Amino acid sequence: MMKWMAAAFVATGMLASTACADEVDNAVLVLQHEWAQANYKTADDKKEAVFKALVDKAAALDAKYPDRAEPKIWEAIIRAGYAGAMGGVSSMFNAMPQMKQGRDLLLAAEKIDPHALHGSVYTTLGSFYYMVPGGFIGFGDDDKAMEYLNKAIAMAPNDMDANYFMGDYWMEHKKYKKAIPYLEKVIALPAVTDRPVYSAGRKAEAVEKLKKAKK
Missing domain, CATH: 1.25.40.920 (TRAP transporter T-component)
Structure with a gap:
């Protein structure tokens, strides 16, 4: 009986933790x-x-x-x-x-x-x-x-923001050749699941910076 009760408490705690994580x-x-x-x-x-x-x-x-x-x-x-x-x-x-x-x-x-x-x-x-x-x-x-x-x-390595901000860092320091591969990767990456507005906006920013980098 005690073992069953202990298991029940553990299961209840796991469910509560999962619910909290989902929330x-x-x-x-x-x-x-x-x-x-x-x-x-x-x-x-x-x-x-x-x-x-x-x-x-x-x-x-x-x-x-x-x-x-x-x-x-x-x-x-x-x-x-x-x-x-x-x-x-x-x-x-x-x-x-x-x-x-x-x-x-x-x-x-x-x-x-x-x-x-x-x-x-x-x-x-x-x-x-x-x-x-x-x-x-x-x-x-x-x-x-x-x-x-x-x-x-x-x-x-395939995170959109990680690549974008690395590219932007090099743009800010006028190291355009170093910026290019990161900005190109942002544009090539698939859209982030469930975040279409962000994905489109970030990619558009990368496109504009890439144009400047290639001038």
Whole structure:
């Protein structure tokens, strides 16, 4: 009897864990879709408000599941989108706290599960470190950017974002020949399952950068 009860408790725990995982995965997929709509389908003058609302939604999901890496990763990505959408003279001062908070979320996610979402922790950290200014303004660091981007490519060589941001890194440093194979790979990769808007948008960005790289 005791063995049966123990087995029942284990089975119940496994079902609860699976249900929780499904709930988090589904909620993250919703964030991914909403981010894609905000990033690729929203007018520039409306993006800041849309991203602000999305930040609040992502933060709530992270607060609900603090031991999961995926909500932290997507809160960081959305905060970066919010920072990028900010306008006006003071945008740099308003945006930088969002980027710093995003970086801290990613570092926390790395401790939980560095393999989550095909190594998106490393892809996103890499992009943060080369996009953000260094010095007194921000935490930008090209060496750290390359370290993280290399980890991302090693972990997920066929990931669309890992290749895109490696290509973009080389574009930013005017190393166009180095950028070309990564951008070409983004264009050649199949669309990401269940993320058509993102896939089309990312591929379109890669096409435009590849044109510049080949000039």
